[in-house]
Amino acid sequence: GIETEGANVIRIPPYPEWVEQEYLYFVASALPFWKNEILPKDKNGNVIQWKKIFGGKQGYRMPQDSKIDRDSVIYKTICTLCSAKKDEKSDADLIRLFLKKYVRKLYVFLYVQDNLQEEKLKILLLQPISTIPELDCSADNLLVEEGTINKDECRKVLSFVFSYERLSSHRNLDRLIEHMGVDVCPYCNRFLIRPTRNQRTGQLDHFRDKVNYPQFAVSLRNLVPSCTVCNHKKSKQSKEIFYPYMEEILPEDQFRTEPIGGFRYLLGEAGSCGEFKLTLKQTEKSGMSQQERESYQKKIENTFGTVFDLEELYQQQKEYVLMMFRQNAIWGAPYLESLDEDVRTMFTEEELDGIRYLRSIAPENYIHTPLGRLTHDINEEIKLLKQD
Secondary structure, rough: OOOOOOOOOOOOOOOOHHHHHHHHHHHHHHOOOOHHHOOOEEOOOOOHHHHHHHOOOOOOOOOOOOOOOOOHHHHHHHHOOOOOOOOOOOHHHHHHHHHHHHHHHHHHEEEEOOOHHHHHHHHHHHHHHHOEEEOOOOHHOOOOOOOOOOOOHHHHHHHHHHHHHHHHOOOOOHHHHHHHOOEEEEOOOOOOOOOOOOOOOOOEEOOOOOOOOOOOOOOOOEEEEEEEEHHHHHOOEEEEEEEEOOOOOOOOOOOEEEEEOOOOHHHHOOOHHEEEEEEEEEOOOOOOHOOOOOOOHHHHHHHHHHHHHHHHHHHHHHHHHHHHHHHHHOOOOHHHHHEEEEEEEOOOHHHHHHHHOOOOOOOHHHHHHHHHHHHHHHHHHHHHHHHO
């Protein structure tokens, strides 16, 4: 099986600015803050209107406000904790009082002299969580001090404030996932996840789980578009893995075949899958510190082993790898030389690779192509074999 240890296979590229603007409209309709403190603004501080972002898109409605439930037990609990009567204060003011009194670290991050800092709120909602170290901790560690509030109660209140349920209740959320442009699960690079008109084929995984990290429950870059299988497997684990918005398997570490019973598979001969296994060959990490190397190795180990089981799952792709060798045997030099010279010069080597495997295997397209990373790496192996 895979001999080394693993990480998510591919990295999610930056989202276009309009996707972030759209997301802010969704979040503004779900959070108990003043909407104008969240909605996207231009350089002059004016709110960017929904029509300007999606003016020409038919049937795509602006998210409607999702009011918090003032009759709920948790809302009454917040009122009691803040010595406030029901409907006495606005939702935004009540939440500010709660954070100031019980979640000081989050209050200090978001407010200055009781004034919400819009740029800080947008950092919480839009930036990668690994770039906000002061908030990248469990809800227990956000408490002002031990004993001032029950920890479970604190988590429940923060989950009520940053409610993923209110966000996900919007009927157009599938369209938002579609606009995020992540077509293939970044954890495994195996399954298509882009939703169709009538079915959601993927899910949004909370990289930091929303129970212990409720402050990130509706943060865009804590939500990882992923396949149902990976989301389910990861939800049961708390082990360290690579963060798809910032990290991936290093390009120099590549999938390779390893012979175990013959070499007929190199010509793509039928029935020769048992002659080889797939491995992830790693290079020396001379540019990393010892601590960085150990962290990287642990993330590889968790992904290919206990978290996503990619060690076993990728062995199921051997028939696909065999097809790649077969295609190269068919598309060998004699065949290419038999083509008209004008035809041969019409395509670059990269384009010929895409035609050969019926998919683009450039690294920038991994996020759109199932098994794009595996296809790229095995193609590199085939090129090296040709040179040898």
